[in-house]
Amino acid sequence: MINLKGAVVCVTGGARGIGLATATELARRGARVLIGDLDLAEAERAAAPIGALAAHLDVTDPASVADFHSVARDLGPPAMLVNNAGIQYMGPFVDQKLNLFHREVAVNFVGVINGMHEFLPGMLARDYGHIVNIASMAAKVTTPGIAVYCATKYAVTALSRAVRAEIEGTAVTITTVLPTAVHTELTAGVSLDLLPTRRPEQIARVVADSARSTLREVTVPRWLAAVGVLEEAAPEPLLQRLKQLATLRRPPGHYDEQRRRNYLDRIGQ
Numbered sequence: 035m036i037n038l039k040g041a042v043v044c045v046t047g048g049a050r051g052i053g054l055a056t057a058t059e060l061a062r063r064g065a066r067v068l069i070g071d072l073d074l075a076e077a078e079r080a081a082a083p084i085g086a087l088a089a090h091l092d093v094t095d096p097a098s099v100a101d102f103h104s105v106a107r108d109l110g111p112p113a114m115l116v117n118n119a120g121i122q123y124m125g126p127f128v129d130q131k132l133n134l135f136h137r138e139v140a141v142n143f144v145g146v147i148n149g150m151h152e153f154l155p156g157m158l159a160r161d162y163g164h165i166v167n168i169a170s171m172a173a174k175v176t177t178p179g180i181a182v183y184c185a186t187k188y189a190v191t192a193l194s195r196a197v198r199a200e201i202e203g204t205a206v207t208i209t210t211v212l213p214t215a216v217h218t219e220l221t222a223g224v225s226l227d228l229l230p231t232r233r234p235e236q237i238a239r240v241v242a243d244s245a246r247s248t249l250r251e252v253t254v255p256r257w258l259a260a261v262g263v264l265e266e267a268a269p270e271p272l273l274q275r276l277k278q279l280a281t282l283r284r285p286p287g288h289y290d291e292q293r294r295r296n297y298l299d300r301i302g303q
Contacts (some may be wrong), residue, residue, distance in 0.1 A: 047119030179287025
């Protein structure tokens with residue numbers, strides 16, 4: 035557990051959505067926040083009103099992550115890292131371009147590996163620090179139309195659990211946050227009619243609270259943890275029928291092209 039007051043905290047993908055809401059909440063609690071984002075101009079615009087700093091960051095590039103860490107160390111020893119950067123491509127698996135899947139894996143999973151591998155040694159040497167890995171309930175409830183996204187979030191959850199076991203007995207902690215669908219640019223154009231949804235600010239509060247909590251995996255909302263258990267226990271044919279009903283029998287990965295276009299253009303589709 036760490037004290038956020040005056041702590042150096044780094045947030046990846048912090049220019050928008052959950053990342054920006056998290057940076058804002060951490061700054062409100064007295065942390066010295068460094069926002070990292072591929073879009074430096076947007077990160078700087080986001081950081082200024084909340085008294086944070088911004089730096090360019092490509093989480094898929096280990097050298098960029100190392101540079102980001104160096105900027106953070108200039109502020110002081112990083113006490114907390116929030117691995118938030120993520121993208122989502124939607125549609126039937128066989129219809130997607132392979133290079134987009136590779137990019138999704140690189141950002142959502144390899145980016146977390148890069149961040150942890152860069153920041154964790156210093157935290158262990160100081161025996162002080164906290165890492166939050168933003169996963170998704172898609173890690174627990176696999177969803178047709180976002181197959182690779184589900185796989186990356188499952189991988190983040192497994193990675194977090196395995197590394198937690200390795201560092202057991204130290205004062206460094208790792209929390210995995212698994213939100214339901216959140217109203218951000220990532221879900222633009224997607225029908226969320228029958229899903230429990232949350233605002234970015236609600237996820238941000240959970241992330242900030244984790245600095246003083248002993249919880250290792252946190253679903254948002256908390257009751258969704260039971261749905262993940264159901265996914266593992268129920269027969270797959272039954273789950274497939276339930277998922278068809280939950281999506282109102284729309285095609286896998288269906289979305290409104292016009293409403294999602296700005297997001298797709300930004301992440302490169």
